[in-house]
Amino acid sequence: MSITKSTAVSKLKATLSACLAQVKAGEEIIVTERGKPIAKLIPFSPDHSLLPSHLIEMVRAGLIRIGSLHLPDGFRDMPRPADPQGAGITAVLEERAEGR
Structure with missing residues (x-):
């Protein structure tokens, strides 16, 4: 919710x-x-009509920022973080199973 002054x-x-x-x-x-x-x-704000209302509220509250859709040069060449226990893929698969 935005504050009006x-x-x-x-x-x-x-x-x-x-x-x-x-x-x-x-x-x-x-x-x-x-x-x-x-x-x-x-x-x-750029066309926020495509964003869910809860994300728009989070932007207004300063909790998140909307990305610019531009990745820095060399981003794809950067090394990926190590995840030896597979916690990242496990979390993604759990979210998919829960329908989030």
Whole structure:
């Protein structure tokens, strides 16, 4: 759930960086002029319509970040972590069996 705050245009001008940091953290800011709302600052998000609502809420709460779909150069050439007991594959197979 996002938090909605309001601020006057004059205060927004003086504290823009701080306001933008709040928006990046998932808050919404209503911009007012002479006490009347004129704009709303909300976090920018690519097409979130494809994401489940619980993930969108986690993004807004700052618990997770959505990936950029870009892997760094050389990523696929990096060594894979060792898993001698097979814990990773076991966890995946258990999740599949449970239908998660």
